[in-house]
Amino acid sequence: MQEDELKRYEEIGNWDFSDIKYTTKQESKWDFYQIIKNVTNSTSLLLDLGTGGGEKALEFIPDVGMIIGTDFSSKMIETANKNKLNYPNKRVKFVCMDNLNLTFPNNLFDVVCARHTIIDAKQIYNVLSDSGYLIVEGVDKYDCWELKQLFGRGQAFKDEVSISQIDLENIKKAGFKKVKFEEIIQYEYYKTKDDLLALLLKTPILDDFSEIAPSNNVHKTYIEPELFNKYVESHKKEDGIELKRVLYEIVAQK
Numbered sequence: 546m547q548e549d550e551l552k553r554y555e556e557i558g559n560w561d562f563s564d565i566k567y568t569t570k571q572e573s574k575w576d577f578y579q580i581i582k583n584v585t586n587s588t589s590l591l592l593d594l595g596t597g598g599g600e601k602a603l604e605f606i607p608d609v610g611m612i613i614g615t616d617f618s619s620k621m622i623e624t625a626n627k628n629k630l631n632y633p634n635k636r637v638k639f640v641c642m643d644n645l646n647l648t649f650p651n652n653l654f655d656v657v658c659a660r661h662t663i664i665d666a667k668q669i670y671n672v673l674s675d676s677g678y679l680i681v682e683g684v685d686k687y688d689c690w691e692l693k694q695l696f697g698r699g700q701a702f703k704d705e706v707s708i709s710q711i712d713l714e715n716i717k718k719a720g721f722k723k724v725k726f727e728e729i730i731q732y733e734y735y736k737t738k739d740d741l742l743a744l745l746l747k748t749p750i751l752d753d754f755s756e757i758a759p760s761n762n763v764h765k766t767y768i769e770p771e772l773f774n775k776y777v778e779s780h781k782k783e784d785g786i787e788l789k790r791v792l793y794e795i796v797a798q799k
């Protein structure tokens with residue numbers, strides 16, 4: 546279990562970014578929820594790993610037979626169950642479970658999806674039914690790279706092999722027959738400095754899970770103001786402060 550990470554997500558307690566003002570321009574045609582729509586129908590059983598507060602599952606996962614959303618943070622699951630009250634007709638259940646220790650029976654799910662969360666390809670393979678799909682959208686090593694270089698740290702900054710390559714290898718090794726991989730380049734434009742700062746304080750982009758605030762031993766991301774201002778000044782564009790995102794998509798069939 547990733548103790549530091551769990552502690553951080555427990556403190557945050559939701560994955561809601563609706564207060565942050567930004568726009569997105571994407572170069573590739575990738576649409577996570579459209580892919581899910583393409584491979585499901587009204588009877589599909591779908592597992593959404595690392596669902597957070599269920600925000601995306603509730604709003605964007607299309608109507609299927611049943612969605613099971615899991616997260617290792619009980620706080621996130623509590624939030625998901627609260628958010629669910631706003632979607633009385635959505636067939637969804639949320640349950641606390643570690644992605645690295647799935648306790649579902651084998652061959653259960655028609656589709657497993659995982660957006661911006663850790664996966665264990667072999668365990669997913671086991672819980673998928675024959676011909677079932679795994680759909681992954683991940684945050685890659687080179688995500689927000691200029692920012693990470695400026696701060697000299699960040700999520701996956703020091704990884705020798707990028708997480709996308711590790712996921713891809715593991716998915717192939719697990720036995721998936723058809724595996725499609727693609728890099729996703731996306732530009733985000735934050736309306737104000739405060740919008741960008743709010744993103745950096747909430748997400749682990751500049752976090753290597755090594756900084757502990759000494760006063761109360763609670764994990765905190767510290768953003769050095771001079772480095773932050775330097776980034777902002779050099780990335781101001783017409784649409785806002787630019788952040789280049791590098792994500793990856795994997796669609797695999799059992």
Ligand SMILES: C[S@@+](CC[C@H](N)C(=O)[O-])C[C@H]1O[C@@H](n2cnc3c(N)ncnc32)[C@H](O)[C@@H]1O
Nearest residue numbers: 554595596597601616617618643644660661662
């Ligand atoms: C970046 S958020 C993504 C949330 C959601 N999938 C979305 O796209 O909005 C990552 C989520 O994965 C969860 N998570 C991280 N490691 C996990 C693990 N080992 N098992 C289960 N959940 C995990 C975190 O608690 C957090 O809610």
